[in-house]
Amino acid sequence: MAWKDGGTIGVALGFYLIVVTLLPLGLGPDLNLLSRIAPGLLWVALLLSALLSLGRLFESDLEDGSLDVLATGPLPLEAVAAAKSLAHWLTTGVPLAALAPALGLLLNLQPDAYAVLVATMLIGTPAISFIGSVGAALTLRTRRGGLLLALLMLPLFVPTLIFGISAISAALTNSEAYGPSLLILGAISLAAVALAPVATGAALRFQLQ
C-alpha cells in the first residue's frame, strides 16, 4: 500500500531540490550568507515538500472506496490513520531527510552541521507525518484542500521547526549542546505518533458519515 505511492516520492524529492535551488538564485551566490541560512532553509523546504504529499494521503483511498472498506474493517480507524502516517513517513519523510545533506552541499552548509541536520530531520519528520495526517483528514473533500492544508498545518509544525533549528544552531556553536533540543524534538514526535491518530481517526469517521 505504501509503495503504491512510488511516484509521489519522486515529486516530493524533486520539489525539495527545486525550492533549495531557487533560494540561492533569489538571494545571490554569497556562500557565507547561504551557509548561515542553510539549516533554516533546508528545514522549511522540507516542511513544504512534505506538505505536497500529505494532501493526497487519504484521497486515493476515498476515491476508490477503500476508505469505506477500511472503516468497516477489523482495524479501528485510528490504527488505519497511524498506519498511513507511518507509510507517509517512510516514503516521504525519510527520503527527504536522506536528500537533505546533498542539498546542504549546494548551500555550503558547515561541516559540523551535517550529522545533526540529518538527526533532527529523522527525529522530527514523524511529527510532520502524523500531525499532517490530521490536516489531511480534515481537508479531505474540501475545495482548495492543498492550500487549506498548508494554512492549517504550518502553525502546528512550528515547534518541530524551532527545536530542529535550535539543535543545529547549538551544534554549530558548541559541539555538545544539541542534546536537549533533540530530546524535546523526539518528545514532540512521540506525542504526535501517540495522539495524532486519535484526531485523524475522529476526523475520518466524521468525513465518512
Add this chain to the structure above:
Amino acid sequence: MQTLTQRLANPTHFMALSARLLPWVAGAAGVLIAVGLYLALFVAPPDYQQGQTAKIMYVHVPSAWLAMFGYVLVAASSFGLLVFRHPLADVSAKAAAPIGAVFTGLCLLTGMLWGKPMWGAFWVWDPRLTSVLILFLLYLGLIALRSSIEDESLAGKLTAVLALVGIAIIPVIKFSVDWNSLHQPASITRLGAPAIHTSLLWPLLVMTLGMALLFVAFHLKAMRNEILRRRVKALRIVRADAGAALAQHVAG
C-alpha cells in the same frame, strides 16, 4: 433540577435569555470602556520613560488576554460539541472564532503601533509576538476550514477537531518559541513592568472588564444571529420541500 447549560441547550430558552441579557451586557461594556479610557488617558500618569505612548497598553494588554480567552472559548465549545453533543456548542464555537481573531489582530496592531516609537521597528521576532502571530494563524485556519466545508454539521465537527488539536499545541508553541528564542530579547520596558501601581492598575482592570464584556456581547449577538440564520435555512428547506411535494401532487 436542570443545570444552566442544560437549560440553555434549548435554543428558544437561549434566545429568550440572551435577548434579556444583551442590552445590559452591551451597556455595561460601553460604560466601562468609556470610564476606562477616561481613566487611562486623563487620570493615569504618563510613563516616566515612554510618556503618553505607553497608554496604548490599556488597549493592547486586554486584547491580548481576550485573544487567549477567545481560543479557550472555542476549544471549550468544541469539547462540548464532540463530547457532550451540546446543541449550541457548535453555534458558540462558530461565533467565537472570528471575534477572537479580531481581538488577536487588535493586539498585534496595537502592539505594532506601540513598537514603532519604542523599539524603532513595527515588528520583531521575539517569543511573545511570534506566538501571538501563530495564534492568529490558528484562528484563521479555523475560520477557513469551517467556510470551506458546505455541510454545516460536518464543518462543525471537523472544526472542533482542529480547535482541540490547536489547544494542545498552543502550550508547546509558547514553550518552544519562548525557550528557544534565537532573537535577542528586546530591551524595552516590558508590558506589565510598571510594578503596577494602583493608578495604573485601575484603568487597566476597568478596560479589561469592559473589553471582556464587549467580547461577551459580541459573542451573544453572534450566537443569536447564527441561530436565526439556521432557522431561516431550515425554513427555506421546508418551503422548498413543500413546494416540491405540491408540484408532484399536482403533476401526478
